[in-house]
Amino acid sequence: MPKPRILVHVCCAPDALYVFGMLKDAYEVTGFFSNSNIQPREEYDLRLGEARKVALDSGVGLIEDDDDPEGWTALTLKFKDEPEKGRRCDVCYAVRLGRTAARAAREGFDAFTTVMSLSPWKKAAVLNRMGRQFAARHGVAFLEADFKKKDGFKKSVDLSRAHGLYRQDYCGCVYSRDAARKRASS
Numbered sequence: 001m002p003k004p005r006i007l008v009h010v011c012c013a014p015d016a017l018y019v020f021g022m023l024k025d026a027y028e029v030t031g032f033f034s035n036s037n038i039q040p041r042e043e044y045d046l047r048l049g050e051a052r053k054v055a056l057d058s059g060v061g062l063i064e065d066d067d068d069p070e071g072w073t074a075l076t077l078k079f080k081d082e083p084e085k086g087r088r089c090d091v092c093y094a095v096r097l098g099r100t101a102a103r104a105a106r107e108g109f110d111a112f113t114t115v116m117s118l119s120p121w122k123k124a125a126v127l128n129r130m131g132r133q134f135a136a137r138h139g140v141a142f143l144e145a146d147f148k149k150k151d152g153f154k155k156s157v158d159l160s161r162a163h164g165l166y167r168q169d170y171c172g173c174v175y176s177r178d179a180a181r182k183r184a185s186s
């Protein structure tokens with residue numbers, strides 16, 4: 001019996017490497033790089049390049065979404081001063097999960113999920129609630145997860161170090177970059 005096909009939203013290579021490994025036994029995995037939050041463009045290109053490498057090494061396909069930083073900025077602008085894990089992040093999750101669900105439905109996948117819950121900075125309960133809503137809207141199953149559990153985050157750090165992957169020092173948007181720089185200099 002063929003494995004179900006799952007579209008896995010990928011925000012960065014280190015998280016993708018760990019999650020691909022976890023899911024590959026049960027699913028036919030395809031990655032989906034949809035991250036218009038990542039700015040500036042050089043950083044976007046760097047993370048996309050690393051995601052391509054990890055997909056290749058893991059033997060999975062990678063679909064690349066269009067990059068639309070202007071659209072993402074317009075949607076999140078009124079929350080630009082929110083802290084990380086605040087309302088700006090909820091909008092950011094919704095943009096990326098919604099696009100993943102729509103793409104999964106359009107291309108006939110059985111399910112979708114995201115690697116984002118691997119990060120201690122991401123709210124798994126919110127991601128899972130949104131995932132369920134998008135699943136209902138697009139008629140495709142959502143795999144609920146909290147990949148950081150069972151030492152998932154630590155294991156992904158160790159794995160990405162062993163593979164020499166680039167590990168970013170901010171989440172992705174310019175607001176998180178500026179906050180990280182401020183923390184580092186204080």
Ligand code: SF4
Pocket residue numbers: 037038084085088089090092093171172173175176
């Ligand atoms: S901090 Fe991360 S999750 Fe939050 S808005 Fe910025 S890029 Fe998105």
